[in-house]
Amino acid sequence: MTVIDRLGGDEVLARCEELADLLTDTVHNGASIGFLAPLDRAAAVAWWKARADAVHAGGLAVWAAWAGDRVTGTVSLAFADKANGRHRAELVKLMVHPEARGKGLARRLLATAERAAAEAGITLLHLDTETGSPAESLYRSAGWTRVGSIPDFAATPAGVLHPTTIFYKRVAPLSR
Template identity: 70%
Template sequence: MRRLDATGVRRHAGGLADLLADTVRGGASIGFLAPLGRAEALAWWGERAADVAAGRLAVWTVHDGGRVLGTVSLAFAAKPNSRHRAELVKLMVHREARGRGLGRRLLATAETAAVAAGVTLLHLDTETGSPAERLYRSAGWTPAGTVPDYAASPEGVLRPTTIYYKRLTAPTPTG
């Protein structure tokens, strides 16, 4: 597991694009319609590098050799009254690597990094009824509500989305 700087995002953009395309092909509603071309996925990740360089986004990846198997990001709030929170975005695990706890490890990494950055509240949205929902619930995330017809699935069908949040606390020093 490694946190990527802007250069790392650019360097691994091909692997991240392949992971994004695999996730969309697998039916996950993560903001893209199928079929997602590699050029579009590369461009999207290329645009994220500027956000990483500016400190607005943190990106972690898990690799198997040169292949990106998973990623998760934290989008930090820019407004002065919101700097205590961040959005968990684009938690993706390659379909061939699922079922090994990789999603849980990525989620825990992002949560730990959020605490270290002084974030006390995380939020996210995910397709209602998706496998991701089970992960978030089992990891202690609280559903805040469901919005009907929030986003289209990769096939273009409008689906409900559930908004989740998780309060974070800094670890208590032992001693």
């Protein structure tokens, strides 16, 4: 059974090795999530350690999916740091381990982040994803609205430039 938990900054630090394994496996299997292959494991560990500071500061929320003691997925919300943007957050680093794909985990992680955003009073989410990727169809089917695409926005893990598609979703704050 897969469990999804929100991680505090100390938990991100304590689990950075496992989170780094997920990150490197995801990049090495072609996911365009901001890194080039081959992604050095030490660099992946350092990247996750740096995220712990943002979690501690309240600018980032991280959820991890666990199957037994193995991390099988993550999703994060990056909260706006500008006073006029406190109502919005960016959905970032939705990752599912290649062996866990096709089982609805990405959809569960996405729903978890959307629900948490609403609980935090966030009313607008946004994200970017590689145009034509499986993630693009996930967001469409989950009710996200496509804004448009930007050509040559980011490189795939192999270093090839691809367009990115921008999406947003309005989420209603939940009554407290």
